[in-house]
Amino acid sequence: xxxxxxxxxxxxxxxxxxxxxxxxxxxxxxxxxxxxxxxxxxxxxxxxxxxxxxxxxxxxxxxxxxxxxxxxxxxxxxxxxxxxxxxxxxxxxxxxxxxxxxxxxxxxxxxxxxxxxxxxxxxxxxxxxxxxxxxxxxxxxxxxxxxxxxxxxxxxxxxxxxxxxxxxxxxxxxxxxxxxxxxxxxxxxxxxxxxxxxxxxxxxxxxxxxxxxxxxxxxxxxxxxxxxxxxxxxxxxxxxxxxxxxxxxxxxxxxxx
Numbered sequence: 001x002x003x004x005x006x007x008x009x010x011x012x013x014x015x016x017x018x019x020x021x022x023x024x025x026x027x028x029x030x031x032x033x034x035x036x037x038x039x040x041x042x043x044x045x046x047x048x049x050x051x052x053x054x055x056x057x058x059x060x061x062x063x064x065x066x067x068x069x070x071x072x073x074x075x076x077x078x079x080x081x082x083x084x085x086x087x088x089x090x091x092x093x094x095x096x097x098x099x100x101x102x103x104x105x106x107x108x109x110x111x112x113x114x115x116x117x118x119x120x121x122x123x124x125x126x127x128x129x130x131x132x133x134x135x136x137x138x139x140x141x142x143x144x145x146x147x148x149x150x151x152x153x154x155x156x157x158x159x160x161x162x163x164x165x166x167x168x169x170x171x172x173x174x175x176x177x178x179x180x181x182x183x184x185x186x187x188x189x190x191x192x193x194x195x196x197x198x199x200x201x202x203x204x205x206x207x208x209x210x211x212x213x214x215x216x217x218x219x220x221x222x223x224x225x226x227x228x229x230x231x232x233x234x235x236x237x238x239x240x241x242x243x244x245x246x247x248x249x250x251x252x253x254x255x256x257x
Contacts, residue, residue, distance in 0.1 A: 001083040001109045006221025012072030014080045018229035026062035026084040031208040041098035044082035045107040053102035096139035110143035112184025117142040120179040195246040197224040199238040206240040222246040
């Protein structure tokens with residue numbers, strides 16, 4: 001997954017042009033823990049002229065999507081969020097299960113999985129969701145349910161996103177501990193121009209996650225990526241079990257979870 005916030009940027013410069021772009025990472029990732037390729041879909045999100053989230057999602061492999069070239073040359077926005085997918089369950093390969101997800105003004109990406117989700121964790125999670133929130137879930141992935149749980153906590157935390165993230169991960173940790181399950185829980189969440197980035201796991205090593213706030217190829221912009229987009233030496237690895245806030249005009253804020 002990858003995200004950018006800063007001055008308006010063509011989609012192509014973010015998604016297609018870097019030497020180790022997400023499209024390259026779809027077929028030649030370097031740091032994945034649980035997959036060899038990410039061939040089960042591509043999606044990206046942005047905010048429209050009214051400030052509402054918008055997404056493009058395709059279950060095609062990134063290298064086989066014929067729309068990306070024209071979209072890359074046409075679209076330009078000050079925030080981008082994108083991912084390429086490796087489905088934990090091959091039977092879940094579908095448009096509905098392709099990220100990013102959006103709701104309540106947020107764009108959401110999850111890189112990882114929740115072990116034993118359908119059997120052990122989903123029943124506990126569903127019991128925590130309001131009927132309204134559950135009715136808005138259209139797919140079957142752990143990621144979309146996790147996003148719904150986050151939004152439930154956001155509604156009861158005075159709209160404090162970092163507090164809602166901590167409450168969500170804390171509740172999930174309790175369920176995982178009680179059931180003996182593990183999870184990989186890297187997240188990127190966009191709200192307006194602000195990116196909130198999480199590197200986390202339970203019972204396993206955290207997936208890779210990097211930030212860059214002074215990249216010469218993205219002047220004035222800030223980036224969060226699963227793998228560096230190029231060989232620039234100033235990519236910074238997010239410490240395990242930490243949260244980072246990236247916002248134009250501000251220094252990156254890194255705190256422990």
